[in-house]
Amino acid sequence: MPKIKLIDVAELAGVSKSTVSQYLNGRFDYMSEKTKERIKLAVSELDYVPNPIARSLKMDKTKTIGVIVRDITGYYTSRTIRGIDDYCKTSDYNVLIYNTDVDPEIEARSLEALYQLRVDGIIIASSGKNTALIAKYIERGLPIVHFQLEHDGNEKNIIVSDYRKAAFEATEYLIKLGHQRICFMTQNFKNVKSRMDRYLGYTDALNHYQIPIEQQLIQYWQRKSGFQQPPTNILQTVNPPTAFFTQHLAITTELLTVLNEENISIPDDVSLLGFDDIPMADFFKVPITVITQNPYEIGKEATKLLLNNISNKDAPSQKIMIPCSLSKRLSCKEI
Incomplete structure (x- = not known):
C-alpha cells in the first residue's frame, strides 16, 4: 500500500x-x-x-522529550518515569525512553539519537562519564535536566533527594536505639557527590554524638563483584557492628540474601536499615526499615523544570532537593 x-x-x-x-x-x-x-x-x-519528524523540521517544538535512565527495571526508576509521564500527559508532551544499563557508550548513543530525533529536551540519570558530551548539547541549545545522582556538582539543572539530611536522620535513629558501631555499606563515593553526601550525613551524625569514625566500618560493594568483604566475616570480627546501614537497594537485597543463607537473624543478631524502599517490604517476615525517597515527585519536578527551560531559554539554573522520609519497621532493635 x-x-x-x-x-x-x-x-x-x-x-x-x-x-x-x-x-x-x-x-x-x-x-x-x-x-x-x-x-x-x-x-x-x-x-x-x-510524519512527526517532518513536521518538527517546520516547527520550533516537537512536543517530545527524551528520558535516559540507568536501569528501567528498578523500582526507583520506574516510579520516576511514571512521574515524568503523568506530568507530560497534562502538558501534551510525548516521552521517549532509553535504557543504558549504566553503560557510558550506550548513554552517549542515546543522547545522539534523541538529539537527531529533535526532542525538545532530555531528562537523564547520568553515568557521570559523558559530562563533556552533555555540555556540548546544552551549548547547542538543548535543555537537559539531571536526576537521581549528582556527580561533580556542576550539573546545571538537577533534581535529587536530600541525601545528606536523610543519611544523618537514619544514623541518628540507630544511635538513639543504642547502636554505636554502625557499618556503612556503600558503592565507591569519592567521585559521586550524591554518594558522598550520604557518607557525610552518616559521619555528621557520628560526630554530633561524639562517636569515633572507624574506617573498618566503611564497607564497599560493586555492582558486578558484590561485597569487597563478606558480611559474615565482618560480623565475626572481635568488635562487630550491631547494625548495617546500606546505601542502595541492590546492596540491601544482596545483604539480605547472604544473611538468610547464613541463618543470621534480623534484628536479633544484627539490625538493618536501608536506603530506598523495597517493593512489598511489608510482606517480609521482618519488614526492613528504610529511607524512602519520593521518585514520583522527582519525576514530576524534573519534567516541570525541563518544560520551563524549553519555554524559557533564559531561565536560571536550578538545583532542587526533594525531602526523604524514614519508614520505621521491624529490622532495627534497641540495644
Whole structure:
C-alpha cells in the first residue's frame, strides 16, 4: 500500500497543501467550517498519519522529550518515569525512553539519537562519564535536566533527594536505639557527590554524638563483584557492628540474601536499615526499615523544570532537593 502524503489529502479535499498543514496544526482562524470538514473527511478516508519528524523540521517544538535512565527495571526508576509521564500527559508532551544499563557508550548513543530525533529536551540519570558530551548539547541549545545522582556538582539543572539530611536522620535513629558501631555499606563515593553526601550525613551524625569514625566500618560493594568483604566475616570480627546501614537497594537485597543463607537473624543478631524502599517490604517476615525517597515527585519536578527551560531559554539554573522520609519497621532493635 503506497504511503499517503500531505498532497494526497490536499487533492482529495480540493485545497492547497498549506491549508491542510494549517488544519493539522490547529490553525483555523481564516478557515471555513466547510473547508475544515472536507479536510477532516479526506484525512479519515485516506487514513493519513502526519510524519512527526517532518513536521518538527517546520516547527520550533516537537512536543517530545527524551528520558535516559540507568536501569528501567528498578523500582526507583520506574516510579520516576511514571512521574515524568503523568506530568507530560497534562502538558501534551510525548516521552521517549532509553535504557543504558549504566553503560557510558550506550548513554552517549542515546543522547545522539534523541538529539537527531529533535526532542525538545532530555531528562537523564547520568553515568557521570559523558559530562563533556552533555555540555556540548546544552551549548547547542538543548535543555537537559539531571536526576537521581549528582556527580561533580556542576550539573546545571538537577533534581535529587536530600541525601545528606536523610543519611544523618537514619544514623541518628540507630544511635538513639543504642547502636554505636554502625557499618556503612556503600558503592565507591569519592567521585559521586550524591554518594558522598550520604557518607557525610552518616559521619555528621557520628560526630554530633561524639562517636569515633572507624574506617573498618566503611564497607564497599560493586555492582558486578558484590561485597569487597563478606558480611559474615565482618560480623565475626572481635568488635562487630550491631547494625548495617546500606546505601542502595541492590546492596540491601544482596545483604539480605547472604544473611538468610547464613541463618543470621534480623534484628536479633544484627539490625538493618536501608536506603530506598523495597517493593512489598511489608510482606517480609521482618519488614526492613528504610529511607524512602519520593521518585514520583522527582519525576514530576524534573519534567516541570525541563518544560520551563524549553519555554524559557533564559531561565536560571536550578538545583532542587526533594525531602526523604524514614519508614520505621521491624529490622532495627534497641540495644
